Amino acid sequence: MLNSDQTEIDLPPTHSESESVFSDCGGGRVGSVEDAGGVGLCAQSRIAEPGEAVKKDLQHLSREERRRRRRATAKYRTAHATRERIRVEAFNMAFAELRKLLPTLPPDKKLSKIEILRLAICYISYLNHVLDV
Secondary structure: OOOOOOOOOOOOOOOOHHHHHOHHHOOOOOOOOOOOOOOOOOHHHHOOOHHHHHHHHHHOOOHHHHHHHHHOOHHHHHHHHHHHHHHHHHHHHHHHHHHHHOOOOOOOOOOOHHHHHHHHHHHHHHHHHHHHO
């Protein structure tokens, strides 16, 4: 059971119920006496799946609370951080490419992102003026 101060939970991997209950019984044939070692059912089928208690605890929570708890897992945070890092790198590369197209003195002068955008606006306006004349 989860306490209200616990934020990290590990949800079990998704697979069919028969696959998880009888996974140690061998093969893919469910309920066969031969597969269960001649006992009738394998020992694991009598034990509830560990994720079932977590699922039952999560059922009474609102959709937003379930989302919050899922986002609190280390796996989710790591994946989100990776996606964000890739996004920021692409964003910075786009600014670097735009910076190469803008004329400045000296040409290698370091500009902030807002300076790059303002300079690009001015340069586009200048080019439009040149074309109109």
